[in-house]
Amino acid sequence: MIAPDLLELLVCPLCKKPLAAHPDGMPAEITGLQCTQCRRLYPVRDGIPIMLIDEAILEA
Numbered sequence: 001m002i003a004p005d006l007l008e009l010l011v012c013p014l015c016k017k018p019l020a021a022h023p024d025g026m027p028a029e030i031t032g033l034q035c036t037q038c039r040r041l042y043p044v045r046d047g048i049p050i051m052l053i054d055e056a057i058l059e060a
């Protein structure tokens with residue numbers, strides 16, 4: 001679970017757009033933050049968002 005105030009500070013490192021905590025259409029077991037612009041999903045591991053473009057998951 002990501003704190004809402006922390007989420008507000010996080011933006012996509014690629015396009016600087018806000019992230020959605022629970023993206024639609026994603027399987028429930030996938031935890032991550034999705035960019036509202038490029039749709040990259042940044043994984044959250046042990047409660048820590050991995051804000052790296054190389055680690056981001058792109059939807060098929």
Ligand SMILES: [Zn+2]
Nearest residue numbers: 012015035038
């Ligand atoms: Zn993006």
